Amino acid sequence: MKRVAVVGASLAGVRAAQELRAQGYDGGIVLIGAEAHLPYDRPPLSKGFLAGTASRESLDLLDTGDLASLALDFRLGVAATALDPAERRVRLSDGTSVHADGVVIATGGRARTLPGFEGAHVLRTVDDALALRAALVPGVRVAVVGAGFIGAEVASTCRSLGLDVVVLEALDAPLAPVLGPSLAAVCARLHLDHGTDLRCGVQVTGISPAGVSLASGSVVPADVVVTGVGMTPSTEWLAGSGLRVGNGVHTDEGLVTELPSVVAVGDVARYGGRRHEHWTNASEQAPVAVANLLAGHTARTYTPSGYVWSDQYSGTLQLAGHPRPDDTVSFVDGDPSAASFVATFSRDGVTVGVFAWNNAKLFNRLRRQALRRPESQPAVQG
Numbered sequence: 609m610k611r612v613a614v615v616g617a618s619l620a621g622v623r624a625a626q627e628l629r630a631q632g633y634d635g636g637i638v639l640i641g642a643e644a645h646l647p648y649d650r651p652p653l654s655k656g657f658l659a660g661t662a663s664r665e666s667l668d669l670l671d672t673g674d675l676a677s678l679a680l681d682f683r684l685g686v687a688a689t690a691l692d693p694a695e696r697r698v699r700l701s702d703g704t705s706v707h708a709d710g711v712v713i714a715t716g717g718r719a720r721t722l723p724g725f726e727g728a729h730v731l732r733t734v735d736d737a738l739a740l741r742a743a744l745v746p747g748v749r750v751a752v753v754g755a756g757f758i759g760a761e762v763a764s765t766c767r768s769l770g771l772d773v774v775v776l777e778a779l780d781a782p783l784a785p786v787l788g789p790s791l792a793a794v795c796a797r798l799h800l801d802h803g804t805d806l807r808c809g810v811q812v813t814g815i816s817p818a819g820v821s822l823a824s825g826s827v828v829p830a831d832v833v834v835t836g837v838g839m840t841p842s843t844e845w846l847a848g849s850g851l852r853v854g855n856g857v858h859t860d861e862g863l864v865t866e867l868p869s870v871v872a873v874g875d876v877a878r879y880g881g882r883r884h885e886h887w888t889n890a891s892e893q894a895p896v897a898v899a900n901l902l903a904g905h906t907a908r909t910y911t912p913s914g915y916v917w918s919d920q921y922s923g924t925l926q927l928a929g930h931p932r933p934d935d936t937v938s939f940v941d942g943d944p945s946a947a948s949f950v951a952t953f954s955r956d957g958v959t960v961g962v963f964a965w966n967n968a969k970l971f972n973r974l975r976r977q978a979l980r981r982p983e984s985q986p987a988v989q990g
């Protein structure tokens with residue numbers, strides 16, 4: 609393999625490039641990124657960077673040493689517009705194309721938008737974060753639509769800036785489909801304890817200069833509106849490539865698409881029917897995807913850890929495993945009203961998840977003991 613094109617210059621793309629070198633690949637790597645910036649990390653965008661406590665440089669995923677040792681051919685500020693497998697080419701928005709023997713799809717996604725919310729802020733890119741930060745001047749009233757991880761973090765950061773915040777959530781409790789009712793109630797209480805006006809079970813219909821309109825006919829006054837309602841995988845550029853797309857790029861359990869020379873990683877990868885939108889997943893997939901790309905077939909399968917963290921208000925929430933909302937939740941240390949606690953999820957007597965609030969030590973121990981997972985497995989041939 610003489611040249612690999614990595615499409616998407618963010619976490620998953622960078623990890624794939626690093627992994628190519630770590631696994632001994634010494635051919636060319638073209639890293640194509642639609643954003644004009646060198647690769648940067650997104651989690652701080654809703655936390656320290658939005659609050660103004662983390663610098664722009666601290667977001668960088670690669671330092672000068674990495675840049676020198678990886679020897680990447682960057683194409684930044686240009687989007688891939690098509691993948692032509694017959695010609696082994698990735699076509700770019702500036703009219704050029706890249707010939708590549710292997711392709712890593714790492715195009716992640718963009719913030720979902722809601723009809724009627726044109727002009728509202730979203731938070732996916734550093735430019736989004738800069739625009740939102742500029743709007744968060746003293747005295748503005750902020751409305752956040754969606755109390756998922758990003759919505760909750762934006763609300764929490766805005767409260768730390770002393771702003772009035774209302775969070776509008778369609779579900780009965782934040783994150784209930786992920787955490788189940790008892791832990792969702794803990795997340796709801798966190799908002800209320802920190803002075804955020806959390807309103808659940810509300811349907812929003814749009815924005816006006818007055819604020820956010822609700823299906824009930826009332827208007828929630830707001831000067832700044834942020835929607836945090838998930839992301840849409842960026843797969844449009846793959847139309848006509850013959851690859852199966854739909855809520856992500858479909859791959860097998862080894863992150864390999866129908867074409868052995870094309871793998872997918874990160875938020876965009878839909879492997880074996882699942883897709884994750886978490887930092888650790890995007891990072892952990894690269895070794896498996898790259899090993900399979902270099903092998904030319906699915907030699908290894910990916911086993912996700914299901915790890916996610918979120919910083920909200922006074923602490924850090926951590927979750928590992930693959931819990932379902934109907935699993936049994938047991939508090940193994942502390943209780944949900946405490947400043948720190950740890951809980952497990954179990955199903956049919958087996959621990960399937962661990963959740964912690966401000967107790968990383970016990971979380972990590974339980975995670976290691978109870979959720980021991982096989983490392984990436986050799987694929988079963990046949």
Ligand SMILES: Cc1cc2nc3c(=O)[nH]c(=O)nc-3n(C[C@H](O)[C@H](O)[C@H](O)COP(=O)(O)OP(=O)(O)OC[C@H]3O[C@@H](n4cnc5c(N)ncnc54)[C@H](O)[C@@H]3O)c2cc1C
Pocket residue numbers: 615616617618619620621640641642643649650651652653654686687688689714715716717718731732733758842845873874875876884885886887888890915916917918919
């Ligand atoms: C504000 C925020 C906070 C977060 N906080 C946490 C957290 O606390 N914990 C956690 O576990 N996870 C968090 N995440 C999620 C985590 O950042 C993502 O899972 C991770 O960024 C996924 O990386 P990725 O490389 O797969 O995709 P992305 O980061 O989406 O990157 C994809 C890149 O591909 C580019 N691209 C798209 N289409 C094209 C194209 N056609 N051609 C070229 N380039 C293209 C995009 O411009 C983008 O730069 C957060 C995400 C956000 C947005």
